[in-house]
Amino acid sequence: MRRPAVSILLAVRNEQRYLPAALASLQAQTLSDWELIAVNDGSRDRTNAILRKAAQNDPRIRIFDRPGRGLVAALNFGLRYCRAPLIARMDGDDLCHPRRLEMQARFLRLNPRIGLVAAAVRHFPAWRITDGLRAYQDWQNALLRPEEIRRDLFVESPFAHPSVMLRREVLRQAGGYEERPWAEDYDLWLRLARAGVGFARLPRILLDWRDRPQRLTRTAPTCTAAAFRACKIHHLQQDVLREVREVSLWGAGLEGKAWRKELSAAGIAVTRWLDIDPRKIGQRIHGAPVVSIEDLQPGGPPVLVTVGARGARPQVRAWARQRGLSEGRDFLIVT
DSSP states (O other), X not given: OXXXXXXXXXXXXSOTTTHHHHHHHHHTOSOOOEEEEEEEESOOSSHHHHHHHHHHHOTTEEEEEEOSOOHHHHHHHHHTTOOSSEEEEEOTTOEEOTTHHHHHHHHHHHXXXXXXXXXXXXXXXXGGOOHHHHXXXXXXXXXXXXXXXXXXXXXXXXXXXXXXEEEHHHHHHTTSOOOOXXXXXXXXXXXXXXXXXXEEEEEEEXXXXXXXXXXXXXXXXGGSHHHHHHHHHHHHTTTTTTTOOEEEEEOOSHHHHHHHHHHHHTTOEEEEEEESXXXXXXXXXXXXXXXXXXXXXXXXXXXXEOOOSTTXXXXXXXXXXXXXXXXTTTBEEOO
């Protein structure tokens, strides 16, 4: 059997309301040489019937029914049946731009050093989008070049999972998705980065990313702020914090204190706090002194920037450049 150009991996559960529109957006793709691997993960509504009806009229759609074992199990099951060299993720409540598959597949064909390419996304419906969600969307969409994405890897998850296309071999070498107490997609991005996989993003909006109260990022325990901190620390300990037992935190606010707690649980002590607030300087927090950021010099224990205020990252980077500090060597922004 001839291999298609792209395998679309879709794991769904109880998506009868939005699934028809998602399928229609795939069937409208300008790149028509695809297969859809649809894993129905224990749906109790009309999801299976909708998939079956679509498959009757489109032989590119392959359906696999599974008991509800969860997203990671469903994705790994579906991966076994993906035949194409390129895999595009898709969720049952989102919408693809008609040229999404065409543009991402072409980019990977022309850029052999890139293993994963995402697309710019747009949240919808507009009336639901909060300032915080819009800021997250804008931050993601601004990360285009490989070096920009790697620089911000520990700030937040840099990709919307249903917006990515990646090489099947890259995913195979990573061992697929892993069941962890944090988000499976962010965990995968960090594992791929550590393996040296190149990342990129197309600047065009190619996915409409639906927001709703039932969205996993709002409801799943693997997507809480604490879970994301634990994920970051786990991966940092495989890399820049390997065999490190003490760090400095830049930011002595609520976010910094939450990081101290998670780091302590991982066996890493915070021995110094850096801050700009003169009222905090000279205090001790959990036994460690609060000092001015002016005391930060190249070398010494790793510095994690945990300043939670919106808009702080550009200010931190500008100040660090003036002081001759190197991001990734002298400090790492993790919020």
